[in-house]
Amino acid sequence: MSVGVLAGIVVGAIAAAIGLFKLMWRVAEPNEALVISGSAHKTEGIAEGMGFRIVTGRGTMVLPGVQAVRKLSLDLNETQLNVDCVTHQGIPLRVKGVVIFKIGDDFVSIANAARRFLDQQKMMPERVHIVFAGHLRSIVGGLTVEDMIRDREKLTGQTRAACGTEMEKLGLIVDSLQIHEIEDPTGYIKNLAMPHAAAVQRDARIAQADANLRATEAEQAAFARMSEATRDSEILQAGYQAERDKAAATARQAGPLSEAAARQEVVVQETRVAELEAQRREQQLQADVRKPADAAAYETRTRAEADRDARISAAQAKAKETELAAAAEATRVTTAAAADAKATEARGLAAATATRATGEAEAAATQAKGLAEAASAQANGLALAEAAKAKGLAEATAIKARAAALAENQEAVVAQQLAENWPAIVEAGAGAFGNVEHMILLNGAEGMSEMFAKALTMGGTGLGLARQLLSTMSQSTPTPTPPAETPTNGSSPATSHQIPIQGA
Known part of the structure; x- marks a missing residue:
């Protein structure tokens, strides 16, 4: 066998080995999990006897014809909530929101999701909507409209807590639950907001009126300042004109004024001399006449007061003695x-x-x-x-x-x-x-x-x-009683009566 043939066989064998390896090697993408059935291998975290193996984030060997490989997407999914509910007050509402969910990253969640949605991944949003709709109606039935409006986080938290167990059984986790809108077909929310809206409108009108008033006052003040500035300008101009006129008149009367000023100075000096002379005479009279007269009058008045006080003291002493x-x-x-x-x-x-x-x-x-x-x-x-x-x-x-x-x-x-x-x-x-x-x-x-x-x-x-x-x-002196007559008929003598002496 020639070297070329041998080399071709070797190359063919290598190519066949590479092709077989590619045929048997499967790699899981970051957003998917490989579910391999037909193998008795055990997966970590999963009980024995499950009958399939889960591979995520790595590659594995698969025997064609012996093992079947299917992919389970780990991407995010969402479902729109549009649920008709009735509150604790009996008021019908429509709650709109969105649920963003995915299959859990752990093998237990993947296994649960694989058993339920491996060939029905498109049905996941519908099933999740059914679960959330039921729990949302139950939770809204225990709340009032005011509670839902003022504390939406409470509604969201209760809904997530109520659906957590069921979602875990489905192998799903909720990344986000948002309540977008609460529709009120009866107008209860609108009527509830009307007093606040009226108060806000009233405050807005009052604020607008205050702003208009301040603007008007500012405009009037500006007009007043403009008028004041105009008046001051005219007054200054009139003053300047008067000064110019006065300067001209002064210039025209400089000669007569100088002469009159000279005569006035002479009169002032003469008047000053006369006043000084009068003051000197007045001081002389004060020293020669008035001060001695005041001293004599003070002496006379003091002696008279002393005599009067002495007489009063003597009279009081005499009265006390008497x-x-x-x-x-x-x-x-x-x-x-x-x-x-x-x-x-x-x-x-x-x-x-x-x-x-x-x-x-x-x-x-x-x-x-x-x-x-x-x-x-x-x-x-x-x-x-x-x-x-x-x-x-x-x-x-x-x-x-x-x-x-x-x-x-x-x-x-x-x-x-x-x-x-x-x-x-x-x-x-x-x-x-x-x-x-x-x-x-x-x-x-x-x-x-x-x-x-x-x-x-x-x-x-x-x-x-x-x-x-x-x-x-x-x-009180008693009157003497005359003696009783002596009987002559030989009767018994009369009994004598003693008269008490009063005042003894």
């Missing part, structure tokens, strides 16, 4: 009156006691005589008339003695009553001076004594009280 003397004299008179009242009271009590003892002795004697005469009359009936007569005379004598004693004791009783009430009499007499705030007596203590004596004796309150006591005592 007031103290009057108070001392009043205390002395009150003390003397109280002592006299106590002495009079003692004398009255002594006299009343003596009178009471005398009356009681005479009554006892009269009673003894009566008993003796009664006994004698019983012993001697012939002397009955004489005994009765003597008894009557004795009773009359006793009554006269009691009347005389009562008349004699009346002065003592009156003196006693006066003595007991003497402090009240003096106080009542001093009541005449109760409303006198200040009293000045020229003769000192003697004048005070005379005024108190007059108040007590000359128709004053004290004399009226004494007269009232005398009138009361005179009304």
Whole structure:
């Protein structure tokens, strides 16, 4: 065999080996997984007895005719959500969104997806839509429209959580779930937004009105400043014109003005000299006349004020002295009156006691005589008339003695009553001076004594009280009872009655 033939055979064998290798070698792309069936090889993470092998991201040998190789895409898929729902409030809504999903990268997810979608990968979006639609209706049924509008993330999170288990069984994972739009066929959302829209519109109108007002004010202020600038310009121009006119007139009157100014300066200097002369004369008068007169007047006024203050102080001291003397004299008179009242009271009590003892002795004697005469009359009936007569005379004598004693004791009783009430009499007499705030007596203590004596004796309150006591005592004096007549028919003598002495 020639070398060429041998070389051709070798090259053919190599080419056949390369072709066979290419026929048996399969490589998985980054976005796909190779599912090889007909092999007993075990795949990591998958239970035994599955009956196929999964290869991702690398190459593997496949026996043609013995093993079958199919590809499972790992690309992203999406499905549009257009679900009619009813909220917790019973309001129908249409929720629109999108779900972006894919087959999981782990072998378990690929295996689950291969068993369900290996020959039906185009059906994946429809199946995912069914799963999400069911859960979305359930979740929306437990929410209100306000919750869905204000917190869409809550709706999205609950939907993803509810669909996670089922998607995992399908071998799918959700990369994104977005709620695009919530349609409201009944207009509930629109009506819910109307108060806010009205408030926003109101605020917008108010803001526009404020802006218009500020713009108008700015325009008016600008016009005012323009007018002010025009006025100032005209005033300045008029001032400049007046200055020009004044300068021209001044130039024309420079000569006469210079002459008048010279004459005015002379008059001013003469007036200044006259004013200085008048000031000098006024100062001379101040020094020679006014200051000595002011000093003399001040001296006279000061001495008069000092004399007046001295007289006032002396009068106040004299009034205080008189007031103290009057108070001392009043205390002395009150003390003397109280002592006299106590002495009079003692004398009255002594006299009343003596009178009471005398009356009681005479009554006892009269009673003894009566008993003796009664006994004698019983012993001697012939002397009955004489005994009765003597008894009557004795009773009359006793009554006269009691009347005389009562008349004699009346002065003592009156003196006693006066003595007991003497402090009240003096106080009542001093009541005449109760409303006198200040009293000045020229003769000192003697004048005070005379005024108190007059108040007590000359128709004053004290004399009226004494007269009232005398009138009361005179009304209480008993009238003597005439002696009873002696019976002449020999009957028993009349029984004597004792009259009590009142005021003893």
